[in-house]
Amino acid sequence: MRRTGKKDDPSARERILVAAEELFAESGFEATPTSRIAALAKVPKGLVHYYFQKKQDLLAALVERLPDEHIEPAHVVVPGDVAASLRRLVAELDARNRASTLLSHLLWREADTHPSVKEALQSRFVTVVDQVRAVIQAASTAALPLTRVETAAELLALAVSYRHSVARYADTDETMDREVDFIAAALCAR
Template sequence: MRSRGGADDPSARERILAAAEELFAESGFDATPTSRIASRARVPKGLVHYYFPRKENLLTALVERLPDERIEPSRVVVPGDVAASLRRLVAELDARMRASRLLSHLLWREADTHRAVREALQERFRRVVDQVRAVILATGAGGLAVADVDAASGLLALAVSYRHSVARHEGGSGAGDVDDDCMDREVDFIACALVRSPAPQAR
């Protein structure tokens, strides 16, 4: 059996990733040498390179640690009530973000300069759009035009993504501490626009 901190020790790999997450969020990816990561993780520097031959491999591994944001519509849908359903969806998405706030902070910070991070965030945005669309359709509200549902899904996904991107600058504990009222108004506006917009009549 290998000693604690040795090669092929899963706990050592996890400590390295946890240390990298903390230090990248504190100082940025470029300003954090692997020696600091090794020191924070309490492992030899060579072990960092054993698991992650390039520092960029650490960033890629952190992207893969993002929590799964897929939410089944049945968990949040209030039949016939688009606004209530979307508010419940937003609350679920906020909870997922809060559970990985440090990692979210890191990824938004590094998105401009690292392609893997940027692509991961773009994929997450697309998933949010799809989730909003699925929830709207699952409410069973009648008379909704497909184009309007698509537009509403994109607008709400943008609002949620923006809120999560700036949550790291807030003094509270995460998304939802400062702008719940604003988000509620946006959800109500989108829901009202959807249900009041008549679907085009078939010719």
């Protein structure tokens, strides 16, 4: 909870968040003292605590900075082509992840030790499953068994989540294309 009474400096708060993101990703949450965050942000240490009473509050603020994962199916669906529609969805999700690769890496790293981060990542996973399901259903010209759609949605969401967790280290476009083709073929198989 932020205290009141002092004049807010949004640029200082932003510098603190940027510094925390960089240092947490580099050294980990536990190994990063607030004094290093203050030094990198070029603010007094007390100002870090003015905006974020506890270091955990910094992590919570970073979770809130993740880009929105909601994508309207109409923006990516190619009617009658499930594979093309899923490729477009994955491309859009990847573009949003690229806007926060360092933050995404940091949060995947801290998910095991911070329940709020784990909950945020689980919520994002559910959102991606919902997105994939909606795109499959909108792109398909035939009625598909719900269990098959659900399994495909969860499988592709797992692949996307894994891809985003290692985005700093690997380029997996070709692998993702194969996975999308496999899922689309399995969905449409009679």
